[in-house]
Amino acid sequence: MALFRPTASDDSSQVATLGPLEGEVMVFQPMLIKEISIGGALVETRFPLHLNSLHDLRLELGPRSVVVKGRVVHSQTTGVEEGVEVYWTGIEFVEPSAHAAAAITEFFGSLSAGRR
Numbered sequence: 001m002a003l004f005r006p007t008a009s010d011d012s013s014q015v016a017t018l019g020p021l022e023g024e025v026m027v028f029q030p031m032l033i034k035e036i037s038i039g040g041a042l043v044e045t046r047f048p049l050h051l052n053s054l055h056d057l058r059l060e061l062g063p064r065s066v067v068v069k070g071r072v073v074h075s076q077t078t079g080v081e082e083g084v085e086v087y088w089t090g091i092e093f094v095e096p097s098a099h100a101a102a103a104i105t106e107f108f109g110s111l112s113a114g115r116r
Contacts, residue, residue: 031057049089054071066100068093069095
């Protein structure tokens with residue numbers, strides 16, 4: 001296994017830890033957006049999301065795609081499909097950028113107008 005070694009031009013240094021340190025890797029996983037509002041969404045996943053955890057979410061809003069940070073406000077299992085547990089999770093958008101907020105508002109407006 002190769003270890004990261006700073007290059008001669010890298011002014012950072014590394015030290016060995018005094019014990020194991022834990023971390024997490026963030027990997028984008030597919031989800032279905034069941035409902036959406038200007039402030040959040042209900043999503044369906046094949047994995048649990050922990051209450052109050054923060055996640056970066058990529059939302060496909062018609063022809064536009066935006067990334068927003070979301071906080072899990074509730075989650076429940078809805079059953080098993082094809083041998084895999086299914087979860088419905090409520091996400092609150094946290095301080096979306098102006099671009100993301102505008103895209104969500106526009107998309108939400110187009111969905112609402114289409115229902116009338």
